[in-house]
Amino acid sequence: MDETEEALQQEIADLLEYWTTYSLPARLVKPNAWNEKRYSPKVIARMQLIIGLSRHAHEAARAIRLLIAQGMIVQAVPLVRVAFECSIYAVHLMQGKDDHGVQAFLYEAVRTRLATQNVARKSPSAAIRAAAGTFSVGDKDQFSGSFDNMKNFGEICKDIDFPDIDAYLIYRALCNYSHAALSVVDLYLESPDDVEKLPGIREEPRVPLDAIFLLHTTAQSLVWCARAFSYMSESKEHRQLMRDSAKRLGTDSELKLNERYWLRHAKKSREVKAAAAAKAKTEAGAQAAATV
Structure with missing residues (x-):
């Protein structure tokens, strides 16, 4: 693919059109790779998270195209970061083992909401303090025990095999211009000759x-999250379109969890089983002693 700004804009336009066509299938199904025999609440939540994250990545891409077409490249950076982040989370949730990913994601969501609620309760505004109790939060402990951690995006990136890119480095580069930071200030000032x-x-x-980097990152993000979504829609046509787009972009259409992820899960699973066995042995001993 000739990676000009025009070609990448067209690629994203095509990806958005594919999404419009295939993102509302007659039915969505639980992927066979998930080790679940029924549509439990956590399975439904997992599907909902992937749908929402994928949708948001595509909605962000619509704005990215418009901003860059108008020469507003700096303003597009935070949206590229959002699309990239949503895509990687969607991939991790789709590819993950059992419900560890959704547990970790929901734990972090509840933890963040609880923190927001606590801040609201200390607000100088009486109206905000009164509304603090109405925030939808829940009990984060019901989602504890996951082998994954969704708080640190760098750790999520380390769990995934990426084709010839350093995903976390891309994320950090985008973050530099998505927050109130010195790098943002420097964009608007000339370096003085005299300090x-x-x-x-x-x-x-x-x-x-540059625009090409931002557009390419956006296009890759759409391919990856749409490919994850296609596991639930079971659309072979959409899947093939993602493969074709990935080929033009010089990337893989489907990201996979790597050995680091599977080794961590194997180790933690052994630890949990060993702890359960030790507890059972202790309880059996205590029960035997009580009957003497």
Whole structure:
């Protein structure tokens, strides 16, 4: 593929059109690879998370196309970060073992909401304090015990095999211009010749990441999350379109969890079984002693 800005804009436009066509199938199914025989609440939650994350990545891409077409490249960066992050989480949730991923995701969601609620309760605004108790939070302990941790995006990236890219480095580069940081300030100032003088103010912000990089990252993100979604829609046509797009982009259409992930799960599973066996042995001993 000739990776010009025009070609990548068209690729994203095509991916968005595919999504419009295939994202609302007559039915969605639980992937066979999931070790669940029924549609339990956690299976439903897992499916909902993948749908929502994939949808948000595509909605972000619509705005990214418009912003970059108007030359607003700096303004598009936070949205590229969102699309990339949503896609990687969707992949991890789809490929993960049992319900560990959804447990970890929901645990982090409840933990964050509880923290927000606690802050609201300390607000100087009486209205906010009164509303704090109405926040939808829940009990995070019901989601504890997962072998995964969704709090640290770097750890999520380390669990996945990526085709010739450092996913977390891309994420960090995008984050640099998505928060109130020194790197953002530097976009608007000229470096002074004399350190004791005020820096000059630029009429237009410096462009830290070029449009082609941002568009390519966005297109990859759409391929990856749509491919994950296709496990539930069972659309062979959508799946093939993602393979074709990935080939043009020079990437893989489907990301997989790596050996690091599976070794961690195997180790933690052994630890849990050993702890359960030790507890059972202790309880049996205590029961035997009580009957003497």
